[in-house]
Amino acid sequence: MTAVSVPARQAGALRQATIALGLAAGPVVALGFTRFAYALLLPPMHQELHWTYAQAGGMNTANALGYILGAATAAHWARRLGGRAAFVGGLAVSALALLATAATATMAVLLALRFIGGFTTAVAFVVGSALAARIASGAVQRRSASLVAVYMAGVGIGVVISGLVVPAALAGGDSGWRLGWLLMGSLAVVALLPAWLGARAVPEATGAHAALLAGGQARRLLPTFIWYVLYGAGYVSYMTFVIALLKSQGLGSSTTALFFVVLGVASVAATLAVWAHVAGALRGGRAPALVAALVFLGVLPVLLMPAGVPAALVSAVIFGASFMAGPTAATVIARRMLPASGWTAGIALLTVAFSVGQAVGPLLSGLLSDGDGGIARGLWLSAVLLVLAAVAALFQREHAAS
Incomplete structure (x- = not known):
């Protein structure tokens, strides 16, 4: 029986x-x-369209505002359309928006x-995160965390693809x-095809799904919400x-492309090999605090080391190996501390917090970058916010799902 069961478990x-x-095709897109x-496309758009850095940051703020509304209503769309349809449909419209962005230079339209x-x-x-958390809903925490990490690795894959494709276009x-x-x-x-194939293999959730978290559930996660706002902004x-x-700083297109590819590869490797285990093993807010501290260290090389390729690549490795551990840790915390009926709503609410930070961060950083000190001054804001995020996360205590 053991000889049969082991291959079956492996399969x-x-x-x-x-x-x-x-x-994972979802996070890729x-x-x-x-x-x-957009980070790769910002410099030529900034130059050709005569933007200030505040305007350039405003583009990501608009994206983040849409992200806030989408995250806030994700549970609603999952309940109304079904998780699989909401996931694939959202990606389809996203693809159309990317295509349409190539067709205009009008600021308001962009x-x-x-x-x-x-x-x-x-x-x-958000819906894809909940689907990933349900792939093995009865499994132990570390197994589920590993599957969530595979899903999150799509971000790094997307960064690598961008780093290879966009410079060629430019x-x-x-x-x-x-x-x-x-x-x-x-x-x-x-990417819609693998996303659809993955989604159709996950059964739709059974039973009632909470559109909102109960007040007590949300309060228990308050330190994580604060961490995620600060982390997203930083x-x-x-x-x-x-x-x-x-x-x-004088680095050419080939170097910046290499930077982006190294960052993406580091993200994929660390998300799968390290954070899949760490996020599931550390209790309370220790994993989010560790993530914020490491991302802070990843920002420092381009600010403190002499400008050049070594500083860029050191930053790419450290930052890349850490930054997508944030969503991994948040998803694992939601799964561990909330009942299954609240997973989508919990992940959605955490993503709203994340998005608020992402809306405010680029705009403030852009405003600082337009003043004395240039872009480096704006990035120091990123470093400060990440330190504050690490401190906030340490106040998160472990709670049983209820």
């Missing part, structure tokens, strides 16, 4: 990992393309498209930003402006 584990990998590829993309990718990301000149958005949109369309400010900083 089941492989199938679960394959499902999670299919769902939602964050890898829609959110983070802001609207960034808002729409933020809304739909938030719905897809090689034709500053107007190549249009081709960059077009390629991201086309790849997002391709990490996304870096991701928005770091390429512009590196270019202002």
Whole structure:
């Protein structure tokens, strides 16, 4: 019996990992393309469209505002449409928004498209997180955390793809930003197939799903909410402006592309090999605090070390290995401390907190970058916010799901 059961368990584990990998197409589009590829496209758009850094940051603020609304209503769409339809439908609209971004240079239209993309990718990301958490709903915490980590690894995969594809599009000149958005949109369309295959393999949730958390449940997670606001503001400010900083320091397109690829590879490797285990093993707010502290350390090399390739690559490795552990830790905490009926609502509420930070961070960082001290001054705000996030997380206590 043992000889039969072991291969059966291995086959089941492989199938679960394959499902999670299919769902990972969601973060590839939602964050890898829609959110983070903008860092590569910002410098040529900033130059050709004559933006200030505040305007450039405002583009990500519009995206984050849409993300807030999408995250806040994700549980509603999951209940109304079903989790699978909400996930795939959100990604489909996101792909269309990426394609449409290539067709205009009008600020108001670009802001609207960034808002729409933020809304739909938030719905897809939140619902996809809940789907990933349900792949092995009866499994031990560490197994479930590993599957969530596979899902989150899609972000790093998207960053790597962006780092390879966007610089090639920009090689034709500053107007190549249009081709960059077009390629991201086309790849997002391709990603719909694995996303659909992964989603259809996860059964729809049975029983009633809470649209909102009970007051006591939300209060128990208050330190995590505060951590996520500060963390979102800190990490996304870096991701928005770091390429512009590196270019202002004299690094060329090939180096910034290498930076992005190294960051993405580090994210995938650490998310799968390290954070899948750490997020499930550490109790209370220790995992979020550790994540914020490491991301803070990842910001420092480009601010303190002499400008050049070594500083960029050290930053890419440390930051890349840590930044997507934030959503992994948040999803694991929601799964561990909330009943199954509250997972989608809990992840959605945490993502709203994350999105509030992401809306405010780039705008404040952009305003600081327009003043004396340039982009580096704006990125120091990122470092301060990450330290505050680590402190806030330490106040989170462990609670049993109820």
